Amino acid sequence: MDCVYVDNLTRTFNGIYALRGISFKVDCGGSIALIGPNGAGKTTTLRILAGLLRPDSGVVRICGYDPFNEADRAKACIGYLPEDAVPFLNLTVRENLEYVAILRRLGDVRGVVNEILRLLDIEDIANKVVASLSRGNRQRVAIAMAIIHKPKVLLLDEPLNYLDIPTQERVIEIFRDLNRAGTTIIVSTHIMSIAERIARDALIMNKGSIVWRGSINELNSIAKSSGKTIEEVIVKLLENSAG
Numbered sequence: 001m002d003c004v005y006v007d008n009l010t011r012t013f014n015g016i017y018a019l020r021g022i023s024f025k026v027d028c029g030g031s032i033a034l035i036g037p038n039g040a041g042k043t044t045t046l047r048i049l050a051g052l053l054r055p056d057s058g059v060v061r062i063c064g065y066d067p068f069n070e071a072d073r074a075k076a077c078i079g080y081l082p083e084d085a086v087p088f089l090n091l092t093v094r095e096n097l098e099y100v101a102i103l104r105r106l107g108d109v110r111g112v113v114n115e116i117l118r119l120l121d122i123e124d125i126a127n128k129v130v131a132s133l134s135r136g137n138r139q140r141v142a143i144a145m146a147i148i149h150k151p152k153v154l155l156l157d158e159p160l161n162y163l164d165i166p167t168q169e170r171v172i173e174i175f176r177d178l179n180r181a182g183t184t185i186i187v188s189t190h191i192m193s194i195a196e197r198i199a200r201d202a203l204i205m206n207k208g209s210i211v212w213r214g215s216i217n218e219l220n221s222i223a224k225s226s227g228k229t230i231e232e233v234i235v236k237l238l239e240n241s242a243g
């Protein structure tokens with residue numbers, strides 16, 4: 001089954017195309033990285049999938065549900081980490097997590113919150129208000145909020161921004177564990193080394209269109225056989241797509 005289905009999606013801002021009719025599917029349990037230059041349309045795609053931005057036209061299904069006409073069911077199915085996510089600043093870390101756990105109707109709120117605090121290694125800051133935290137620690141809290149309910153589909157927009165190296169490693173492992181347990185992952189990133197560790201497939205976007213879709217292994221083979229780095233291969237694909 002497709003957990004994410006997108007057909008001929010378009011979106012404009014002030015008459016300018018951010019998405020020019022993109023189509024793709026992700027199998028349940030799959031993982032795909034959205035890769036592309038600034039302004040390619042990655043965040044716009046994720047915001048539409050999360051049901052936060054209406055497309056001008058096209059079809060979207062998340063776990064089989066329309067994120068706009070069946071919003072409750074679609075939202076119950078996803079976890080979303082926005083670009084530059086900001087938790088409620090005047091609540092503590094624990095209060096933010098309790099709030100999400102209650103909204104998500106999770107039983108044993110205290111137990112679930114303690115478990116996610118442990119998983120992200122943020123027990124020591126649990127009682128601090130988010131406004132007092134460093135940017136990296138805010139990002140850790142935002143990640144905890146996005147995954148507290150072990151979503152069926154996880155939408156991640158530049159998830160490792162601001163994180164120190166040990167935390168990046170920990171978070172990558174958490175995402176991989178979720179994916180192994182069946183969570184479908186869509187992750188936008190500019191960093192190929194991160195894309196290949198979180199995702200199996202790549203969707204390369206440029207100026208609102210999909211330029212290439214395939215496995216990251218395939219990209220690596222193309223790179224190897226042409227004596228280039230994977231980044232150089234992507235730049236070439238982007239140049240070719242620009243005509």
Ligand SMILES: Nc1ncnc2c1ncn2[C@@H]1O[C@H](COP(=O)(O)OP(=O)(O)OP(=O)(O)O)[C@@H](O)[C@H]1O
Pocket residue numbers: 013014017018036037038039040041042043044045083
């Ligand atoms: N709220 C908005 N108002 C006007 N234009 C917007 C808005 N959001 C996005 N855009 C435009 O849509 C296009 C796609 O933007 P988007 O944020 O999806 O790109 P991106 O691939 O996520 O880029 P980045 O790598 O910089 O995060 C850009 O041209 C951007 O300027």
Ligand SMILES: [Mg+2]
Pocket residue numbers: 042043044083157188
């Ligand atoms: Mg973006």
